[in-house]
Amino acid sequence: MGDAVKVVAIVGSYRKGGMVDQVVDEVLAGAAQAGAEVEKVYLLDTHVEFCTNCRLCTQTPGGARGICPIADEMARVLDLVEGCQALVLASPTNFGSVTALTKRFVERLVCYAYWPWGVPAPTVRSKEKPRRAVLVAASAAPGLLARLFTPVVKTLRQSAELLGASCVGTVFVGLAAKEERQGAGRRTLEKARLLGQRLVTRR
Numbered sequence: 065m066g067d068a069v070k071v072v073a074i075v076g077s078y079r080k081g082g083m084v085d086q087v088v089d090e091v092l093a094g095a096a097q098a099g100a101e102v103e104k105v106y107l108l109d110t111h112v113e114f115c116t117n118c119r120l121c122t123q124t125p126g127g128a129r130g131i132c133p134i135a136d137e138m139a140r141v142l143d144l145v146e147g148c149q150a151l152v153l154a155s156p157t158n159f160g161s162v163t164a165l166t167k168r169f170v171e172r173l174v175c176y177a178y179w180p181w182g183v184p185a186p187t188v189r190s191k192e193k194p195r196r197a198v199l200v201a202a203s204a205a206p207g208l209l210a211r212l213f214t215p216v217v218k219t220l221r222q223s224a225e226l227l228g229a230s231c232v233g234t235v236f237v238g239l240a241a242k243e244e245r246q247g248a249g250r251r252t253l254e255k256a257r258l259l260g261q262r263l264v265t266r267r
């Protein structure tokens with residue numbers, strides 16, 4: 065598997081086998097079909113603490129991410145991301161935004177910014193985007209409304225960009241809470257599989 069493209073999915077859903085997870089699995093299946101090596105990280109199972117706003121990670125200039133003093137699994141996840149060529153970032157819509165689980169991870173990405181105390185806004189350390197990303201989201205509301213009136217896709221896209229990835233597509237599943245265990249529709253799955261392939265083949 066030495067030269068295989070590596071795809072890492074980061075899942076911010078609380079439900080394994082839920083809508084977001086099903087779609088992520090299909091994106092990964094498409095990528096694997098195109099020859100990728102795939103790995104899924106459930107934030108639910110990963111020890112990621114809240115950012116404490118100590119800002120130590122933002123004080124030193126340079127292109128590499130700043131060092132966070134919190135001893136948890138965040139560094140392991142970020143090493144995994146930095147070693148991959150493609151990403152899947154996924155979250156349901158909860159209370160009009162990404163899940164708290166996702167947001168906790170996203171706030172820790174501040175280590176990719178240079179932001180000394182006294183400066184009003186951060187500067188992204190690197191504008192390079194060597195990776196590709198697919199974004200996955202779901203909502204009880206119709207997808208178009210949720211995309212228009214929530215920042216879910218924007219948050220996932222900003223996160224992808226901080227992680228050095230440009231987005232090749234988004235699967236946003238609306239009306240995803242009609243049943244407790246709702247299966248993803250055929251067209252959703254087709255789109256997810258195609259985007260998974262695109263993560264690997266359109267380089």
Ligand SMILES: Cc1cc2nc3c(=O)[nH]c(=O)nc-3n(C[C@H](O)[C@H](O)[C@H](O)COP(=O)(O)O)c2cc1C
Pocket residue numbers: 077078079082083084085156157158159160161202203204205206210240241
């Ligand atoms: C606490 C909570 C808040 C939610 N807030 C919203 C919301 O603001 N807008 C929306 O369209 N759906 C909302 N939903 C519905 C979820 O987005 C939807 O059930 C989604 O499919 C969950 O993803 P999953 O299937 O991967 O678990 C909410 C669900 C929960 C449990």
